[in-house]
Amino acid sequence: MATYPEDCLYTREHEWIRVEDDVGVIGITDYAQEALGDIVYVELPSVGDHFSQGEPFGNVESVKAVSELYMPVSGEVVEINEDLAESPQLVNEDPYGDGWMVKIALSDPTELETLMSASEYEEYVKEEREKEK
Amino acid sequence: MTVTPCHVTREEGLIFERSRPGRTAYSLPPLDVPTVPVETWIESRFLRADQLAGLPEVSEVDVIRHFTRLSRWNYAVDLGMYPLGSCTMKYNPKLNERVARLEGFAQHHPLTPEELSQGSLEVLKTLEDLLCEITGMAAGCLQPAAGAHGELTGLLLIRACLEARGDARQKVLIPDSAHGTNPASAAICGYRVQTIPSTERGLIDLEALRRAADSEVAALMLTNPNTLGLFEEEIEEIVRIVHEAGGLVYMDGANMNALVGIARPGDMGVDVIHLNVHKTFSTPHGGGGPGAGPVLVTSELEPFLPVPRIVRRPDGTLALDYDRPRSIGRMRAFYGNFGVLVRGLSYILTMGPEGLREVAETAVLNANYLAHQLKDTYEIAYPGPVMHEVVFSDKRQRAYGVRNVDIAKRLIDYGFHPPTMSFPLIVSGALMIEPTETEGREELDLFIAAMKAIDRECRENPELVRTAPHQTRLGRLDEVSAARRPVLRWRSEASSAPSGSPSEERVASPEP
Numbered sequence: 001m002a003t004y005p006e007d008c009l010y011t012r013e014h015e016w017i018r019v020e021d022d023v024g025v026i027g028i029t030d031y032a033q034e035a036l037g038d039i040v041y042v043e044l045p046s047v048g049d050h051f052s053q054g055e056p057f058g059n060v061e062s063v064k065a066v067s068e069l070y071m072p073v074s075g076e077v078v079e080i081n082e083d084l085a086e087s088p089q090l091v092n093e094d095p096y097g098d099g100w101m102v103k104i105a106l107s108d109p110t111e112l113e114t115l116m117s118a119s120e121y122e123e124y125v126k127e128e129r130e131k132e133k
Numbered sequence: 134m135t136v137t138p139c140h141v142t143r144e145e146g147l148i149f150e151r152s153r154p155g156r157t158a159y160s161l162p163p164l165d166v167p168t169v170p171v172e173t174w175i176e177s178r179f180l181r182a183d184q185l186a187g188l189p190e191v192s193e194v195d196v197i198r199h200f201t202r203l204s205r206w207n208y209a210v211d212l213g214m215y216p217l218g219s220c221t222m223k224y225n226p227k228l229n230e231r232v233a234r235l236e237g238f239a240q241h242h243p244l245t246p247e248e249l250s251q252g253s254l255e256v257l258k259t260l261e262d263l264l265c266e267i268t269g270m271a272a273g274c275l276q277p278a279a280g281a282h283g284e285l286t287g288l289l290l291i292r293a294c295l296e297a298r299g300d301a302r303q304k305v306l307i308p309d310s311a312h313g314t315n316p317a318s319a320a321i322c323g324y325r326v327q328t329i330p331s332t333e334r335g336l337i338d339l340e341a342l343r344r345a346a347d348s349e350v351a352a353l354m355l356t357n358p359n360t361l362g363l364f365e366e367e368i369e370e371i372v373r374i375v376h377e378a379g380g381l382v383y384m385d386g387a388n389m390n391a392l393v394g395i396a397r398p399g400d401m402g403v404d405v406i407h408l409n410v411h412k413t414f415s416t417p418h419g420g421g422g423p424g425a426g427p428v429l430v431t432s433e434l435e436p437f438l439p440v441p442r443i444v445r446r447p448d449g450t451l452a453l454d455y456d457r458p459r460s461i462g463r464m465r466a467f468y469g470n471f472g473v474l475v476r477g478l479s480y481i482l483t484m485g486p487e488g489l490r491e492v493a494e495t496a497v498l499n500a501n502y503l504a505h506q507l508k509d510t511y512e513i514a515y516p517g518p519v520m521h522e523v524v525f526s527d528k529r530q531r532a533y534g535v536r537n538v539d540i541a542k543r544l545i546d547y548g549f550h551p552p553t554m555s556f557p558l559i560v561s562g563a564l565m566i567e568p569t570e571t572e573g574r575e576e577l578d579l580f581i582a583a584m585k586a587i588d589r590e591c592r593e594n595p596e597l598v599r600t601a602p603h604q605t606r607l608g609r610l611d612e613v614s615a616a617r618r619p620v621l622r623w624r625s626e627a628s629s630a631p632s633g634s635p636s637e638e639r640v641a642s643p644e645p
Contacts, residue, residue: 035561038613038616040617041617061616063612063613063616064554064555065555065556065558066313088617089617132528132561
């Protein structure tokens with residue numbers, strides 16, 4: 001079963017963000033990695049790139065498909081997870097931990113209010129599963 | 134202990150690994166002219182320093198056996214049903230091969246002057262006219278090398294047209310069921326992509342389309358029938374919405390096999406369409422082509438078509454016209470993949486209008502026969518009468534821990550090529566099956582029996598399915614490692630010592 005850590009906020013596109021001080025750590029959720037299957041490549045932006053909320057910041061390639069990654073909130077990339085280049089499977093193995101993707105400096109923390117809490121996201125995933133064809 | 138080496142017929146290596154110094158597949162007669170050092174003829178900067186070291190040194194029998202063995206481990210549409218959805222893997226009549234090999238076509242140099250190329254130009258002009266008739270469009274270009282290249286050509290035409298209207302726009306609308314090449318082509322053409330969701334029935338969501346169709350919309354890229362095998366019934370309304378917003382409608386003609394001879398995209402109001410000659414018109418594909426992706430357009434877009442255009446002079450002869458100031462330019466060297474186009478014309482003329490209509494009718498009948506026979510065994514994600522293909526999902530088999538990939542691999546054991554998997558993306562665990570019109574009732578019944586047998590196995594012995602295939606020379610391949618750490622280059626032991634990344638080295642781990 002998919003997991004939903006309480007200390008994260010979630011998007012409808014299945015990214016999570018965990019805010020520590022002014023820095024947000026971003027990755028994809030357990031549900032997303034499970035749906036994608038074995039991840040073989042993660043393309044990430046460069047440090048210093050700036051993205052608006054909802055803008056694609058990279059993509060993740062699994063044996064099934066290539067999917068875009070969307071920014072949960074606006075900000076500037078301050079660090080990327082270099083380990084994913086050699087070990088993309090970290091996203092499958094530990095989506096909320098070692099499989100994190102980018103860290104950003106938030107430019108507008110009020111945007112966090114538009115995201116889902118863990119329980120709201122869990123409910124959302126339940127609905128998605130029911131709709132699943 | 135004596136280890137008996139495995140014969141090469143069981144453990145094929147690379148042709149490079151069969152190399153032995155000095156072994157050759159030719160013998161030349163003794164030299165009867167004075168020897169001249171090659172450097173006296175060719176400047177040293179053009180000469181290779183490595184003396185071609187590393188190329189395989191093998192005998193003729195080594196080469197023939199190596200490639201013959203590989204060909205026997207392959208699967209082909211000439212061996213059995215190849216239900217690879219979206220790819221239209223129909224049988225390719227051998228007559229087309231014979232026609233394309235006629236000396237006048239096969240040996241015709243592309244730089245031959247026009248007056249000596251009238252036959253080949255006539256082939257191209259006739260094909261262009263016939264494709265216009267089949268699609269209901271005004272004009273066309275045969276240059277694009279395959280479907281995605283046709284998409285790019287079509288979008289460049291749309292961009293040129295909108296710019297000529299003084300109304301350049303920024304975004305392209307694409308349904309979530311589209312071929313992945315559609316958004317890629319739009320992005321390469323400089324457009325922003327906006328996805329349009331599908332309804333519960335698997336058709337384009339008209340309300341979402343209306344909301345998205347604003348003054349920035351350059352085009353809608355629509356596949357009809359769509360990748361779920363469903364006909365977009367509201368095509369006329371869809372076209373009206375986009376046109377009223379000032380955009381153009383691009384139709385991806387990859388699924389034209391369902392419509393050919395019956396319905397014409399031009400009559401539906403489409404502005405640009407590409408066709409896949411290698412799908413609908415039966416030229417061989419798979420394994421990298423070559424294909425052909427002609428683009429057909431309305432008269433408004435005609436001035437922008439790539440150069441050269443084939444035009445008929447007053448005296449009836451054909452000429453290549455480069456004097457087209459509004460053209461988007463050339464899309465391909467010479468005039469596209471000529472040999473493929475010859476095959477396509479051969480097919481169209483062989484079938485005739487009634488024959489082409491029968492192609493679509495039988496393709497649709499075959500897909501519906503499969504859908505009907507298998508609907509109680511496999512979930513159909515979007516029920517409804519299908520066109521040329523049907524998309525099942527692994528929803529029922531998932532309960533036994535079996536996924537679509539396992540079912541696809543197990544089909545190999547039953548003698549079939551696997552279907553397309555995990556596409557379209559809006560169906561979880563998709564198995565996309567396109568039988569095409571060239572499969573007879575017996576082959577379809579065998580396929581149905583195999584699919585039902587696999588479903589039984591899922592319930593009774595899921596491990597058998599999860600570890601398939603079992604009848605092939607090699608079992609389940611590690612596709613994840615192959616994607617994560619691809620070995621793209623062979624290096625001899627001698628030269629591999631200080632190699633770059635470890636992923637470049639061949640992983641030598643022969644199966645026992």
